[in-house]
Amino acid sequence: MGKQSSRSAERKKRKEFNYPNFFGIILAHIFALCGIWYLFIYGISLTNWILFGIFSLLTGFGITIGYHRMLTHRGFQCSQPLRWALAIMGGMAGEGYEYEWVANHRVHHFFSDQEQDPHSPRAYPGIKGFLWAHIGWLFFKYERPDLYKTFQDLDRDPVTQWQRKFYLLIVISGFIIPFLISGLSGILISGFLRLVFVWHSTWSVNSICHLFGSRAKDAEGNLYTRDDSRNNILIALFALGEGYHSNHHFRPTWAYHGWEWHNLDMSKWMIQSFEWLGLIWNVKKPVIDKGLLIKEIPKIA
Numbered sequence: 001m002g003k004q005s006s007r008s009a010e011r012k013k014r015k016e017f018n019y020p021n022f023f024g025i026i027l028a029h030i031f032a033l034c035g036i037w038y039l040f041i042y043g044i045s046l047t048n049w050i051l052f053g054i055f056s057l058l059t060g061f062g063i064t065i066g067y068h069r070m071l072t073h074r075g076f077q078c079s080q081p082l083r084w085a086l087a088i089m090g091g092m093a094g095e096g097y098e099y100e101w102v103a104n105h106r107v108h109h110f111f112s113d114q115e116q117d118p119h120s121p122r123a124y125p126g127i128k129g130f131l132w133a134h135i136g137w138l139f140f141k142y143e144r145p146d147l148y149k150t151f152q153d154l155d156r157d158p159v160t161q162w163q164r165k166f167y168l169l170i171v172i173s174g175f176i177i178p179f180l181i182s183g184l185s186g187i188l189i190s191g192f193l194r195l196v197f198v199w200h201s202t203w204s205v206n207s208i209c210h211l212f213g214s215r216a217k218d219a220e221g222n223l224y225t226r227d228d229s230r231n232n233i234l235i236a237l238f239a240l241g242e243g244y245h246s247n248h249h250f251r252p253t254w255a256y257h258g259w260e261w262h263n264l265d266m267s268k269w270m271i272q273s274f275e276w277l278g279l280i281w282n283v284k285k286p287v288i289d290k291g292l293l294i295k296e297i298p299k300i301a
């Protein structure tokens with residue numbers, strides 16, 4: 001029974017190949033490799049380094065602070081100018097428009113590491129599971145379970161609707177701006193190489209942070225979560241704090257993923273700065289529950 005249902009889920013996943021996603025991702029990687037080639041042949045100018053840094057941070061925070069902590073989990077409320085800025089920055093990351101990203105990620109939390117999870121490494125054994133969670137699931141058309149196809153808050157959000165309409169233009173502007181400042185090398189380094197770098201940082205949260213690292217637990221060693229989510233400091237560094245993923249699965253609405261002052265949660269630092277500046281408010285901050293014991297849920301496969 002279990003085997004049969006997992007096989008039918010596998011068939012479902014394989015059913016419709018997502019050609020635009022597949023060719024888009026492959027092409028972006030080819031151009032990113034051209035960027036690395038350019039870097040080795042001609043070196044990289046200070047302008048390009050700075051542009052690469054700024055665009056990586058802007059689009060990365062667009063995802064972590066905007067798409068994820070604000071929109072998906074409603075971890076804080078936001079002033080309109082910053083809300084618009086985050087919609088543009090997140091869109092430039094080329095990870096899809098807000099609506100789809102947020103809706104799919106909510107499903108990930110509802111069904112973490114269970115059969116309906118869009119990108120659990122548990123879907124396949126070994127390296128195949130890692131690849132599925134990291135990139136493979138994007139190559140197939142994903143249909144959310146019936147109850148989670150639409151979300152009222154997103155339907156009603158005018159910025160989300162606007163962002164969906166102008167999404168392609170927003171993504172393209174993430175290439176045009178570096179081109180205007182730095183020419184062709186700007187497109188390769190701060191356009192494609194930056195795009196692919198931020199993609200893999202986000203994707204590593206789905207793959208590595210559900211496989212490798214430590215699990216959030218209390219002082220007695222009782223686990224905080226039922227799923228496979230992990231805290232991984234290396235991914236926290238690249239993914240601007242999102243690597244504290246086991247913490248995050250425990251209380252998704254908390255806007256801080258690194259609970260300790262010494263945690264490398266750069267998105268938290270930005271949120272703290274925005275709050276101090278009065279640009280955001282009602283930030284949901286960690287309150288650690290004591291003595292929580294959750295039993296393991298059975299594995300899918």
Ligand SMILES: [Zn+2]
Pocket residue numbers: 108112205206210229245249
């Ligand atoms: Zn997760």
Ligand SMILES: [Zn+2]
Pocket residue numbers: 068072073105109248252
């Ligand atoms: Zn989340």
